[in-house]
Structures are given as structure tokens and as C-alpha cells.
Amino acid sequence: MITGKIYGVSLGPGDADLITLKGLKTLQKADKIYYPGSLFKDGRKSSYSLSILNQYDLDEEKLQGFYLKMDLGRVQAKEIYETTFQQILVDCNNGLSIAIVSEGDISTFSSFSYLLEKIQAHKLDIQLIPGISSYLHLAAEIKIPLCLQNEKVSIIPRIQTKEELQEALDNFETVVLMKIISVVDIITSVIDETKHSITYAERLGTDKQFISTSWATANQRETPYFSLLIIKKINQ
Numbered sequence: 433m434i435t436g437k438i439y440g441v442s443l444g445p446g447d448a449d450l451i452t453l454k455g456l457k458t459l460q461k462a463d464k465i466y467y468p469g470s471l472f473k474d475g476r477k478s479s480y481s482l483s484i485l486n487q488y489d490l491d492e493e494k495l496q497g498f499y500l501k502m503d504l505g506r507v508q509a510k511e512i513y514e515t516t517f518q519q520i521l522v523d524c525n526n527g528l529s530i531a532i533v534s535e536g537d538i539s540t541f542s543s544f545s546y547l548l549e550k551i552q553a554h555k556l557d558i559q560l561i562p563g564i565s566s567y568l569h570l571a572a573e574i575k576i577p578l579c580l581q582n583e584k585v586s587i588i589p590r591i592q593t594k595e596e597l598q599e600a601l602d603n604f605e606t607v608v609l610m611k612i613i614s615v616v617d618i619i620t621s622v623i624d625e626t627k628h629s630i631t632y633a634e635r636l637g638t639d640k641q642f643i644s645t646s647w648a649t650a651n652q653r654e655t656p657y658f659s660l661l662i663i664k665k666i667n668q
Contacts, residue, residue: 436524438556439531440548442538442563446480446637446658448487450569455561456488462531464494464523466516468543470657471499471508480535480658483638500543509546517550524556537563541589541610566660567608570633573643576664578606591615597622601663609661616655623647629666634659 439458444450459465469479477499485495498516501508523530534542538560551558567587571578579585583605590611591597597618600607612619623630625647632650633643635658644650650661 435527436557437529438520438524438551438558439529440538440544440558440560441531441533442561443481443484443533443535444564444637445536445566445569446484446635446641447569448484448637450564450637451484452561452563455563458561459485459488459490459531459533461529462494463528464496464530465490466496466498466520466530466532466547468534469497469499471501473501481533484535485533509543513543513546513550517547520547520551521554521556537565540565566633566636566658567610567662569636570631570643570660570662573633573636574631574645574662576629576631576662578608578662591618594618594622601628601665605665607663609663611657612659612661613655613657616651619661620647620651623663627666629664631662632659633661 439462441455441458442451443455465485467479467481467485469477469482471477479497482495482497496519498512500512520530532544532547534544536542538544539562548558567578584603585606585608586600586604587608587610588600591609601622609619629645630647631643631645632647633641634656635641642653
């Protein structure tokens, strides 16, 4: 009989203070906390989620990472998700309270969703705690509303073609581009700063935070994975 309880906890975009009170209390009470990370080709490991968790004075012994290769192939990722889920299942059978965390919001482009699918398939008890996404944080930083009245917003990860971006710009008052690390050239070829205001950001909420309203400036930087762009139509 399964006696444990599982929580999906959103950590927010990077600033440790931007977690919800409910999320923080859940982490403090949890017996075990699973966090995602990246596994690079040279064997190096890195976890943005862990960098946030480390600011909460939690017992390090209850932290358990699962690291995914930084490529578009899903074979290794599927194996890691399955292995991690089996560990979670053992913890549940042992009656533990388990938290699975994700930077940003746990339901928005989150690795947690692949574990959620397995958890739900096994009909395990789980509760999700929402959080703040990076584009919401950026909108607050620049003090510009994402949308007003009937304005439409499009959120696109890893834009694929010039045509896709141009169509979004033509049909939405605000376009949010996420995961832009591999598509900078596409963005450069389409952006017209006489028609749109541009706000680029990277590593929001950390000591390496950078924000610019000039794409020419942003385009010269070494774009990290945790970067995004808000594009808004300029009223003519």
C-alpha cells in the first residue's frame, strides 16, 4: 500500500525569494527533494534548481538530483525519468514525503511534466504548487505589462523558422521567446526595432542577471540557456 505523498514544487525564475510560501514550507517539511540538472558531454553536471535550493538552508542529505543530457535526443532522458520515478516509487512505499522541484513554474516547459505522467499513470497522490515563470519576472523588472484589454500574447520556445517568428509578430501584440540559445540568427533576421520594442534577459534573479533593450547589444553576448526575449508592438 502506497503511503507517501508527492508534491511538485515551483522554485521561481532564480531569485530565492520568489518561491511561494506554500512551496517553501513544503520543501522544509519534505523527507526527500528531487531536483533536475544538466549533464554535459564532458561529464560536467550543473543544476539551476540546486542553486536555488541551496539558499533555503535545507538538509543536504535529502537532496537527490537527476541529470539530463543537454541535447535534443530523448533516449537518455527517458531512461533517467524512469530510473528517477522508480526511486520515487520506493520512497512512496516507505511512507516518505517527496518534493520534486523545477525552476520557474512546474507546469511550464518543465522536466517535471515527464515524471508527472508516470506518477499519474500509477495513480499516486500528488499536489502541484505553481510558481513564477521567467517572462513574468522580466515583465515586472521592466515595469511593462505583457498585455492589456484584448491584446494577445504568444509564448514560443526555440522558434524554428523566420516565417514562424514573423507570423507571431504579425498576429500578437506581445511575443515571448524562450530557449533562444540556438536560434539567435533567426531572431536577428526578423526583428525590426522600429516596429517592436525588445527586452532581452538572461539569468534573471541571480547575481549574473543581465537585461538589455537593445538587440544589437544582446546579440553580441554569449547567449546562455536561461535567456529569453519579450517583443512588443510599438503603437504607430
